[in-house]
Amino acid sequence: MSKPVDTSDNTFDSDVIASDLPVLVDFWAPWCGPCRMVAPVVEELANDYEGKVKFYKLNTDDNPNIAGKYGIRSIPTLLIFKDGNQVGQIVGFKPKQALAKEIDLVL
DSSP states (O other): OOOOEEOOTTTHIIIIITOSSOEEEEEEOTTOHHHHHHHHHHHHHHHHTTTTOEEEEEETTTOHHHHHHTTOOSSSEEEEEETTEEEEEEESOOOHHHHHHHHHHHO
């Protein structure tokens, strides 16, 4: 079973920007209620897209540099990257089908 992997200010470039596959990054924080709602949905998607898309989580409290670089103002925010470039953004909780549709756009 595939799960989102933690990334950080230090590993973001090697994990996400240098990835050969598209990447979805879940920007979250432990105190955020909607983040806890979206987490199991992102885990299901990580399973569904195993081998096609990489999934990472970034705790914005612990990693303010990357969150700031991408202008993360509200969480949860999901960013989708392809070939090192941001190609999608989803802010707030969305149902699984809506997230899958966004992912499919970059595949």
